[in-house]
Amino acid sequence: MIKARVTVTLKNGVLDPQGKAIEGALGTLGFSGVGQVRQGKVFDVQLEGTDTAKAETDLKAMCEKLLANTVIENYSVTLT
Amino acid sequence: MKSAVVLLPGLNRDRDMIAALTKISGKPPVTVWQTETEIPDVDLIVIPGGFSYGDYLRCGAIGARKPVMQAVAEKAKKGVPVIGVCNGFQILLEAGLLPGALMRNKSLKFVCREVKLSVANANTLFTRNYAPGQVIRAPVAHHDGNFFADAETLARIEGEGRVVFRYAENTNPNGSINDIAGIMNASGNVLGLMPHPEDLIEAAHGGIDGRGLFESALGIAA
Numbered sequence: 001m002i003k004a005r006v007t008v009t010l011k012n013g014v015l016d017p018q019g020k021a022i023e024g025a026l027g028t029l030g031f032s033g034v035g036q037v038r039q040g041k042v043f044d045v046q047l048e049g050t051d052t053a054k055a056e057t058d059l060k061a062m063c064e065k066l067l068a069n070t071v072i073e074n075y076s077v078t079l080t
Numbered sequence: 081m082k083s084a085v086v087l088l089p090g091l092n093r094d095r096d097m098i099a100a101l102t103k104i105s106g107k108p109p110v111t112v113w114q115t116e117t118e119i120p121d122v123d124l125i126v127i128p129g130g131f132s133y134g135d136y137l138r139c140g141a142i143g144a145r146k147p148v149m150q151a152v153a154e155k156a157k158k159g160v161p162v163i164g165v166c167n168g169f170q171i172l173l174e175a176g177l178l179p180g181a182l183m184r185n186k187s188l189k190f191v192c193r194e195v196k197l198s199v200a201n202a203n204t205l206f207t208r209n210y211a212p213g214q215v216i217r218a219p220v221a222h223h224d225g226n227f228f229a230d231a232e233t234l235a236r237i238e239g240e241g242r243v244v245f246r247y248a249e250n251t252n253p254n255g256s257i258n259d260i261a262g263i264m265n266a267s268g269n270v271l272g273l274m275p276h277p278e279d280l281i282e283a284a285h286g287g288i289d290g291r292g293l294f295e296s297a298l299g300i301a302a
Contacts, residue, residue: 017188066141069174
């Protein structure tokens, strides 16, 4: 079994209203010095087999085809 | 004139869309379920609004990967007119049939109200029954209608006259770049828009501003 973590984040320059709202809420809670918050997504994926090279290729294809919208999002894959 | 309405679990504007198409075209549209791989020969395909797959992952992301969307893509390639309204627009973007993306509304609020739209390009399959620059009324109801495209894509769709509708008179409800409310593909037969023209097609609705869009697409004279 291979375990992987896929992280999807908004590209630079894409407005993130949710991140902005979270940023504001942190300020309200008294956390000073929060520069910027960008919200993203994390997917923990389990894959059958032990071929890590194949797993990385497959995970990248999954990101391109579904997990990320590459118009607005970047992704990264880490085998854990 | 024959039309088809695509059905996915979680869409909820299909009944009003079917009623509108029935009244305008004179016959009920055929409905095509998400698992179907072929769409009958029709003059217009419509993907209605709602919350397909509960907006899981991203609005329209799951629906866009269902078999029926492959069939829609094939029909679109052959030149059949396709309209996606609201979630239907999101699905067309996620399916790669239109460029750009729809982000969370700038206000972070679900917006349900009437807006004004200007016909940014009246020389299209979908707007030929309107006058250039004509301002029409249309309801919106969405949480993720904030159109975004990178600078290069934006310049291309603007330059090619592919922005079909813009929010007018300071009614942009969602922060969309360039007040974009609806765009079409390069060949001009696929339209996506956030507002709901199907909700203003007869006097009982309080106006018929949306009728022209369906009549244009179906080739019915104004």
